[in-house]
Amino acid sequence: MAYKIMIDAGHGGRDPGAVYNGRQEKDDVLALALAVGQILEDSGLDVEYTRTTDIYESPGEKAREANNAGADFFVSIHRNSFPRPNEVSGVETLVYDRSGIKNEMAENVNRQLEKIGFRNLGVKERPNLAVLRRTQMPAILVEAGFINSDIDNQLFDDNFQAIAQGIADGILDTLGIKPSGTMGAAYTIQTGAFRNEDYARTMLDRLLSQNYPAFIAEGNGYYRVQVGNFDTLEEAHMMERRLRQSGYPTAIIAG
Structure with a gap:
């Protein structure tokens, strides 16, 4: 029986998330969530999404949606922000606490994104976030670079598919699943x-x-x-x- 993964694109609709020079977090993460989900589907996983269009759902609603779907894992995709532009860059992944398979998955995702060129800021505990606190399955929240970092935006735009592949590979590595098309002896x-x-x-x-x-x-x-x-x-x-x-x-x- 295939694992069921709930992929969440952060924010949406009336909530743009972080904004920088007209760029909106909700748009970046929706595109990335759909790309990650496609790779996971191609690798045999059962994938559902909290949103596939520009709509708003509260974090609590997203957690309930995942719980009701009986998802085995919850992966929320965001982009980070800092009060002062171009002062901080890198990727980090958030978890409720640093234990179990969710922590392993978070570390694997960060490691894959580091290979693309992002600074690895590590795995951080965020027990106050609804999508991590209210989900009944292991959950991670990936911050795919800072939206107000020109360096991270360049990496994001130039390596979009590689970033999607990296997040997917971090998930698949944790589950012991080879990505689609990698079967072979060498x-x-x-x-x-x-x-x-x-x-x-x-x-x-x-x-x-x-x-x-x-x-x-x-x-x-x-x-x-x-x-x-x-x-x-x-x-x-x-x-x-x-x-x-x-x-x-x-x-x-x-x-």
Whole structure:
């Protein structure tokens, strides 16, 4: 039986969320929620949404909707804000408390988004938030960068699909599910995924200069920097440890 995931796009309707230079949080997160949900559906999960259009529901209503649907997990997607623009940037994921599978999922999501280039601000406890307090299933709230950070907005716009994939992969990793299309015997290590080819080639050149067997896998508008081709997961883990010691973010890719 497939896991049921309730995906929540924060705010909506009369509530724009955070606003910066005309950009509204509710729009960014709706697009991202739908993209994440599609990836999870393609990977075999049962996905429902609190909203798929620009409507408003209170956080309490969203929690009740998830409870009534019998969801196994609740994932709320937001963008952060700071009182002074361009002073803080990065991703963080919020949980009711730092225990159990929700904390593991939050850490996995943050780790995936860090690979794209976001600063990882960690997992934070927020027991006062209704969507974390009133949900009867493990729940996380992903803050996908600061909407009043030009750096984060550039990352968000240039790497939109990679961000959706990263959030989905963090969820799937936690559930022990391989993303759609990754079945296969061989493994590679991914150190970055970029829309900008120059960024990918900069990372590639650095890896090659350190004698790593790196290459770029291009597809779906992204340049994915990867290392090696390993027959066993043990060999892939050994290379992953070396890359981490060299300061690279890593993800093992199967198939």
